[in-house]
Amino acid sequence: MSGDKFMADPSDGMDAMIVGGWSQQKHERLTDYIVASRLSRAKWGHACYIDVFCGPGRVVERGTNTFRDGGAIAAWRASCMGNGRPFTAMYIGDLHQQSVRICELRLERLGASVQSFFGPAKETVHEIVSELPRGLDLAFLDPFNAAHLDFEIIRVLSERRFMDILVHFSVMDIQRNIDLEAATSGSRLERIAPGWREAVDLRHLPKSAFVNAFLEHWKSLVLSHTQMTAAEMMPLIKNSKNGPLYRLILLRRHPLAEKLWNDVGKEDKKQKSLF
Numbered sequence: 001m002s003g004d005k006f007m008a009d010p011s012d013g014m015d016a017m018i019v020g021g022w023s024q025q026k027h028e029r030l031t032d033y034i035v036a037s038r039l040s041r042a043k044w045g046h047a048c049y050i051d052v053f054c055g056p057g058r059v060v061e062r063g064t065n066t067f068r069d070g071g072a073i074a075a076w077r078a079s080c081m082g083n084g085r086p087f088t089a090m091y092i093g094d095l096h097q098q099s100v101r102i103c104e105l106r107l108e109r110l111g112a113s114v115q116s117f118f119g120p121a122k123e124t125v126h127e128i129v130s131e132l133p134r135g136l137d138l139a140f141l142d143p144f145n146a147a148h149l150d151f152e153i154i155r156v157l158s159e160r161r162f163m164d165i166l167v168h169f170s171v172m173d174i175q176r177n178i179d180l181e182a183a184t185s186g187s188r189l190e191r192i193a194p195g196w197r198e199a200v201d202l203r204h205l206p207k208s209a210f211v212n213a214f215l216e217h218w219k220s221l222v223l224s225h226t227q228m229t230a231a232e233m234m235p236l237i238k239n240s241k242n243g244p245l246y247r248l249i250l251l252r253r254h255p256l257a258e259k260l261w262n263d264v265g266k267e268d269k270k271q272k273s274l275f
């Protein structure tokens with residue numbers, strides 16, 4: 001199946017997704033948080049990982065051809081580290097059926113208990129939440145672009161009381177689309193943050209403030225609809241030309257999650273190693 005999106009991984013012959021080098025910081029912060037929160041998980045009978053944009057579980061960096069673990073595999077391995085208790089189940093889904101199959105196989109080979117789902121995240125999330133046992137859960141929302149970050153996904157996940165949600169929030173997509181969307185009836189940004197046109201008046205803002213105003217509206221929607229709060233640290237991941245790509249945002253209810261993430265998510269922590 002290899003092509004312009006995938007390349008065969010020599011370690012197992014299955015596809016790895018071709019990605020930019022900056023995705024390493026995303027995976028490092030995800031795994032750092034999983035390691036940092038291991039003692040909290042150990043207190044629960046069930047602790048599940050949910051990834052509705054899972055990809056095949058391995059990635060290869062464009063340009064360097066370096067193969068690494070993608071989100072779900074990296075998350076599983078991180079949960080097995082030290083004195084942590086591994087995730088009791090990995091709930092994975094993707095629009096691309098073959099990616100889910102490969103990710104499932106890779107996780108099972110590593111000893112994980114896996115539940116797989118195919119289809120758009122805004123649909124699979126309903127099936128997943130209805131099957132989750134009571135426990136402490138972590139969801140990773142890692143879409144290719146912000147338009148897939150349907151607010152419904154967050155709303156449904158938030159029905160679980162003990163859930164942290166780590167969100168890949170593409171500021172680049174918002175920046176690129178917000179002007180046009182404001183001037184038309186486009187629904188791209190409306191799906192992410194319903195009601196944004198009424199809440200964010202671009203006419204009174206400099207262009208440089210558009211994305212932050214949109215983000216503030218999204219955070220207030222999250223709070224009012226889910227009672228979840230965005231942790232203070234929202235590291236901004238940039239590309240090799242220092243252009244802003246996305247923020248990693250942890251939505252949480254428990255103050256300990258905030259404390260752990262604020263340490264893991266410190267702005268200066270990983271950027272320096274790349275540039």
Ligand SMILES: C[S@@+](CC[C@H](N)C(=O)[O-])C[C@H]1O[C@@H](n2cnc3c(N)ncnc32)[C@H](O)[C@@H]1O
Pocket residue numbers: 051052053054055056057058059069070071072093094095096099119120121122142143144148
């Ligand atoms: C950025 S990649 C995910 C990478 C993966 N989380 C990782 O860390 O290795 C985004 C994934 O979302 C999938 N996708 C695209 N649109 C989707 C949708 N509406 N619902 C679910 N998955 C979707 C793509 O097939 C792709 O595998």
